[in-house]
Amino acid sequence: MSATTSVPEKAPERPAAKPPRSRGDRLFSGAARAAGLTILAALAGVFIFLTIEGVPGLSQPTSTYAPNHDFLSYVGPLIYGTILAAVLALLLAVPFALGIALFISHYAPRRLAVPVAYVIDLLAAVPSVVFGLWGARSLATWLVPLHAWLYGHLSWLPFFAGPPSVTGRTIFTAGIVLAIMILPIITAISREVFAQTPRLDQEAALALGATRWEMVRMSVFPYARSGMVSAVMLGLGRALGETMAVAMVLSASPVVTLNLISNTNPATVASNIASSFAEATPAKLHVLIATGLVLFAFTFAVNFAARWVVGRNERRMAR
Amino acid sequence: MTTAGTSPDLSPDLAASMRLSRPRLPRWAPILVAVLSVAAAGLPTMLLGWSLFGWLALALVLFVALLPAWSLAVEGGRSAVDRLMTALIWSAFGVAVLPLVWLIWTVVSKGASVISVQFLTYSMYNVVGSGGGIYHALIGTLLVTAAAAVLSIPIGIFAAIYLVEYGKGTRLGRWITFLVDVMTGIPSIVAGLFALSLFVLLFGPQFRAGFGGSVALSLLMIPIVVRSTEEMLRLVPADLREASYALGVPKWRTITKVVLPTAIGGIITGVTLAIARVIGETAPLLVIAGKTDGTNFNLFNERMSTLPVYIYYSFTQPGIAPPGVSEPPGIARAWGAALVLIVIVMVLNLLARVIGKIFAPKKG
Numbered sequence: 001m002s003a004t005t006s007v008p009e010k011a012p013e014r015p016a017a018k019p020p021r022s023r024g025d026r027l028f029s030g031a032a033r034a035a036g037l038t039i040l041a042a043l044a045g046v047f048i049f050l051t052i053e054g055v056p057g058l059s060q061p062t063s064t065y066a067p068n069h070d071f072l073s074y075v076g077p078l079i080y081g082t083i084l085a086a087v088l089a090l091l092l093a094v095p096f097a098l099g100i101a102l103f104i105s106h107y108a109p110r111r112l113a114v115p116v117a118y119v120i121d122l123l124a125a126v127p128s129v130v131f132g133l134w135g136a137r138s139l140a141t142w143l144v145p146l147h148a149w150l151y152g153h154l155s156w157l158p159f160f161a162g163p164p165s166v167t168g169r170t171i172f173t174a175g176i177v178l179a180i181m182i183l184p185i186i187t188a189i190s191r192e193v194f195a196q197t198p199r200l201d202q203e204a205a206l207a208l209g210a211t212r213w214e215m216v217r218m219s220v221f222p223y224a225r226s227g228m229v230s231a232v233m234l235g236l237g238r239a240l241g242e243t244m245a246v247a248m249v250l251s252a253s254p255v256v257t258l259n260l261i262s263n264t265n266p267a268t269v270a271s272n273i274a275s276s277f278a279e280a281t282p283a284k285l286h287v288l289i290a291t292g293l294v295l296f297a298f299t300f301a302v303n304f305a306a307r308w309v310v311g312r313n314e315r316r317m318a319r
Numbered sequence: 320m321t322t323a324g325t326s327p328d329l330s331p332d333l334a335a336s337m338r339l340s341r342p343r344l345p346r347w348a349p350i351l352v353a354v355l356s357v358a359a360a361g362l363p364t365m366l367l368g369w370s371l372f373g374w375l376a377l378a379l380v381l382f383v384a385l386l387p388a389w390s391l392a393v394e395g396g397r398s399a400v401d402r403l404m405t406a407l408i409w410s411a412f413g414v415a416v417l418p419l420v421w422l423i424w425t426v427v428s429k430g431a432s433v434i435s436v437q438f439l440t441y442s443m444y445n446v447v448g449s450g451g452g453i454y455h456a457l458i459g460t461l462l463v464t465a466a467a468a469v470l471s472i473p474i475g476i477f478a479a480i481y482l483v484e485y486g487k488g489t490r491l492g493r494w495i496t497f498l499v500d501v502m503t504g505i506p507s508i509v510a511g512l513f514a515l516s517l518f519v520l521l522f523g524p525q526f527r528a529g530f531g532g533s534v535a536l537s538l539l540m541i542p543i544v545v546r547s548t549e550e551m552l553r554l555v556p557a558d559l560r561e562a563s564y565a566l567g568v569p570k571w572r573t574i575t576k577v578v579l580p581t582a583i584g585g586i587i588t589g590v591t592l593a594i595a596r597v598i599g600e601t602a603p604l605l606v607i608a609g610k611t612d613g614t615n616f617n618l619f620n621e622r623m624s625t626l627p628v629y630i631y632y633s634f635t636q637p638g639i640a641p642p643g644v645s646e647p648p649g650i651a652r653a654w655g656a657a658l659v660l661i662v663i664v665m666v667l668n669l670l671a672r673v674i675g676k677i678f679a680p681k682k683g
């Protein structure tokens with residue numbers, strides 16, 4: 001009897017809006033929250049552990065940085081090589097990627113569009129080490145005549161000053177392999193943005209007599225501009241961090257040169273870590289980890305900016 | 320239009336502009352131009368002895384130039400630009416499919432002759448010169464990837480549950496979503512260096528083990544699992560949840576009994592794709608799992624070879640070619656291992672599609 005009378009007295013203690021939570025509920029939501037926090041902790045851990053192991057790499061004996069003498073002069077050419085390869089890859093990949101994205105979203109007949117999208121996704125699934133093997137053994141040999149042709153006809157440009165490599169394993173070839181590797185991600189993201197263009201905008205343009213290209217230029221591109229920018233930046237992030245393909249294609253040396261087709265090519269940060277890792281002394285290991293930290297900061301900044309642009313765009317569209 | 324013709328004060332220009340439609344190229348015009356381009360490109364090909372590729376490239380250039388030119392003459396500038404862009408976009412598609420076909424064809428043709436029972440069941444232990452196989456690397460890849468999956472699937476799925484069911488709209492939820500997106504772009508070698516730094520700090524500078532590779536791979540895998548699971552959970556209709564709450568079912572039972580079973584097909588598909596993505600990762604395993612020639616079944620002790628690392632070392636240290644053979648033995652082994660790796664990745668991709676189809680929620 002006392003239980004029934006105590007119920008109405010107890011009820012006001014709980015806020016009416018919150019339902020009672022069982023122990024199972026608390027445990028489950030705690031586990032879910034813990035998993036989320038684990039992700040944040042992992043990301044912070046990457047920063048912290050790379051810093052702990054990398055900072056000693058900034059001040060090693062000068063012989064560690066051979067053939068250079070301190071950390072900045074060691075990492076400088078590598079950063080230059082990374083940016084050069086990534087920019088080359090972007091220049092080659094972006095027109096094709098946007099073309100394919102448009103093809104899938106607006107040009108191809110539906111029966112063709114779905115398999116094409118699937119094939120491009122498969123391209124993303126090919127492991128990078130296979131790309132590297134193919135690039136170094138097949139593509140490079142096949143590109144040797146192109147190197148010779150570029151040298152013969154365009155050697156007045158600093159990019160093709162030569163003398164052309166006879167193996168084809170140059171930063172030019174590496175850039176092409178990288179371009180093929182970043183093509184799928186740029187295509188996938190821009191395809192989605194293109195497909196989201198409001199149907200009415202497109203039909204209005206066509207109804208006013210626009211050709212299909214004018215419709216794309218006047219209604220699809222303005223709508224998709226920020227999406228395209230972030231797709232390109234995500235591709236850039238991928239190209240900056242790609243390791244194996246570059247490490248396998250390039251025969252690298254620490255130089256800063258605009259020459260794309262000669263035997264002396266700058267290494268990238270990531271490929272340098274992979275190729276000098278096996279023979280590294282503990283001191284050199286710290287240096288390599290420090291360059292890895294630089295790479296991480298670099299790609300993190302690029303990805304952060306890209307995602308921020310996407311997020312801002314989504315919020316604008318939601319309004 | 321008889322008035323336009325008879326009236327004396329109407330100039331021919333004005334008459335032309337009063338027509339309601341401009342002349343158009345016939346429907347078969349692109350086909351005609353394509354045939355003509357291929358034929359025209361064939362002439363220098365035969366005379367100068369070019370390859371098939373040179374022929375097709377020249378034909379493509381001719382097509383992209385001729386069709387808009389004809390269109391410009393008949394249809395006017397705007398249509399010509401439209402036809403030019405259409406031709407360019409179609410050729411972008413053609414050119415981009417080329418490397419994939421070429422790559423698969425190269426790997427299959429060079430790798431198929433290497434694959435044999437011996438290649439799949441022997442390790443590289445005590446092998447000098449030709450012979451040997453990928454058994455140790457296969458075991459390593461399977462163990463390392465399985466451990467990575469065990470680490471990342473629970474964390475990934477629970478984090479997605481948090482994002483969709485608990486943290487929606489909260490500051491923490493927004494931050495996790497954003498940082499997971501940023502994490503998908505972490506270079507794989509950085510993940511490897513992270514695992515290396517972590518284990519070296521914990522166990523001393525000489526530590527190398529397969530489990531370190533699993534930690535590195537799970538750093539790459541978690542964001543993929545979170546993203547795909549999150550999308551699938553968002554697709555579950557809110558009505559289902561509300562019906563369950565209305566019956567007095569607690570939230571966690573609703574999630575485990577209603578939400579997860581509804582989304583399970585998509586979740587398994589996403590997890591399979593994530594495994595396919597990380598099973599081919601090389602750089603982190605190169606750094607932390609290392610390379611051996613023998614078979615190692617212990618994830619927590621000693622170096623462990625994996626398939627991608629095996630390919631890399633077969634390529635960089637191919638051994639010496641026996642007299643009379645042009646290629647060193649390592650290169651052939653690299654192609655064989657690449658074929659096995661591609662087959663594994665493609666099978667996982669197909670599996671993901673099949674699973675998605677089987678578990679897809681029934682409609683109607």
